[in-house]
Amino acid sequence: MQTVELPARERILAAALDLFYRDGIRATGVDRLIAASGVAKLTFYRHFPSKEALVLAFLTERHERWMAWFTEALDRLRAKKPRDLRVLADVLAEWFEREDFRGCAFINTTVEVAQSLPEALPLCQSHKADMAAAIAKWLGGGGRALADAAALAFDGAIVQSQMALDDDGRAAVLRSLRRLLAALQPK
Numbered sequence: 001m002q003t004v005e006l007p008a009r010e011r012i013l014a015a016a017l018d019l020f021y022r023d024g025i026r027a028t029g030v031d032r033l034i035a036a037s038g039v040a041k042l043t044f045y046r047h048f049p050s051k052e053a054l055v056l057a058f059l060t061e062r063h064e065r066w067m068a069w070f071t072e073a074l075d076r077l078r079a080k081k082p083r084d085l086r087v088l089a090d091v092l093a094e095w096f097e098r099e100d101f102r103g104c105a106f107i108n109t110t111v112e113v114a115q116s117l118p119e120a121l122p123l124c125q126s127h128k129a130d131m132a133a134a135i136a137k138w139l140g141g142g143g144r145a146l147a148d149a150a151a152l153a154f155d156g157a158i159v160q161s162q163m164a165l166d167d168d169g170r171a172a173v174l175r176s177l178r179r180l181l182a183a184l185q186p187k
Helices: 008-024 031-037 039-048 051-078 087-097 106-112 119-140 144-163 167-184
Strands: none
Touching: 008 031, 008 039, 008 051, 008 106, 008 119, 031 039, 031 051, 051 087, 051 106, 087 144, 087 167, 106 119, 106 144, 119 144, 144 167
16 A cells, blocks of 8 residues: 655545554554554654544545545536436445445544544544535435435445345345335435
8 A cells, every 4th residue: 555655644634544444543553554554653753643633534534535526526426317316326335346345434434443542432423424414415405314315225224235145235225215215204
């Protein structure tokens, strides 16, 4: 995962984006982050005084990248199904197909470290609020309550997909999500 051409801070953050998401925050130690980023321990701590500080930077960066992808996907798929809530299932299907899919980094972080790193929880909550706001904006006049319900269904499908054993299980999750979103769709 080493990207030597990047400055040290960006290499550390890139290693965190990969390792925290793929393997989990607790399972990824500072020594492993240092090795993956190709920096010295002193350099690591100069940029991130603690692993906790890096976790917060990871969440901030992950939020920015994921929201950019999410809003782009909503906009791109809008032409096919304007204001059709089932587009959220199409967006999720794209994400499921990614080789690096490991669920929602914010749900995973909340479960994994919210008790030991309470500063992470507001970032996770803000991410979920921003996701619902993006859905509300995409829906236009659909209302915030509808967007919140759709976001809740979206998050539930993410969690269910993490428990699916194979592609067939994920496909079943998407079918269920499409049915639920169709039921939520204003007539």
